Amino acid sequence: MxxxxxxxxxxxxxxxxxxxxxxxxxxxxxxxxxxxxxxxxxxxxxxxxxxxxxxxxxxxGATPKVTNSSPSQLEILYSDRDIIAINKPAGLLSVGTTKETQQHALAILRNQLSRRSQAVKLWPVNRIDRDTSGVLLFATSREMREAVMAKWDQAEKTYLAIVEGCPTPAEGTIDQPLRADEEEYRMHVGAHPDAKPAITHFKTERTNGKRTLLQVRIETGRQHQIRAHLSWLGYPVVGDQRYGTQGIRMGLHALRLKIVNPKNGKELTFETPAPADFFALLNK
Missing domain, CATH: 3.10.290.10 (RNA-binding S4 domain)
Structure with a gap:
């Protein structure tokens, strides 16, 4: 009802x-x-x-409005005994919460990898927003998750973003602190006693004058960082109803994640191209 x-x-x-x-x-x-x-x-x-x-x-409603069905299988980009990287589609939660009844990537992947005789345990290393597609990382043990996170300041996080307008200059850095607003479930940009440092680098890949494809690299990983920063700059992410205007999907994709393997010190790079419906946003 x-x-x-x-x-x-x-x-x-x-x-x-x-x-x-x-x-x-x-x-x-x-x-x-x-x-x-x-x-x-x-x-x-x-x-x-x-x-x-x-x-x-x-x-x-009493239950979430279903706009698209959850996949039963997820694309695995990389897998070893300790780490699993997947390509999360837009519209799917990374993990669930006690209040969420919708399906999420953690549950789907756990079910996908488990066997009747052996259930797989997974720990999320990073999270990306529900409406963001791209690289999502899990660890097969709590110890590995903590070991990867201990070197997270060395991780390189690269995104693609399609924004409204054409940023001038074509590349730059946004160095503005962010503060979480639990009432409105959004981030406020600017100096405040409760704000935390956040740094976002962006570079124009191409533009049609009305919308622009950016490559974005974040030094920090605050909640909604890219979305809040680009909106503050005056170029909100396409389809971002929280910081811009509503659309058929959000123009944000986690393109590449590079980490240091805590066991051997070697770099691991996970990458997945943005889907066709992402690039279609550039010309709408």
């Missing part, structure tokens, strides 16, 4: 839900939002401040 609500005056989504869902605890409304149970005009959103217009239809 779902609640269908018609918007009669413009407002933010969370404000609208609070006014319409009389008797609902604010924490319950936020949980429904964060778990993908709220849709606007048929499109699921988790953005608390999503701008509603007169005539919009907001639907609040």
């Amino acid at each position: 779902s609640e269908k609500l018609h918007v009669k005056e413009s407002s933010g989504l969370l404000t609208f839900l609070g006014a319409q869902l009389q008797g609902w605890a604010r924490s319950k409304i936020k949980q429904r939002l964060q778990s993908g149970c709220v849709s606007v005009n048929g499109v699921s959103t988790t953005q608390h401040d999503f701008a509603l217009n007169v005539g919009d239809l907001v639907e609040v």
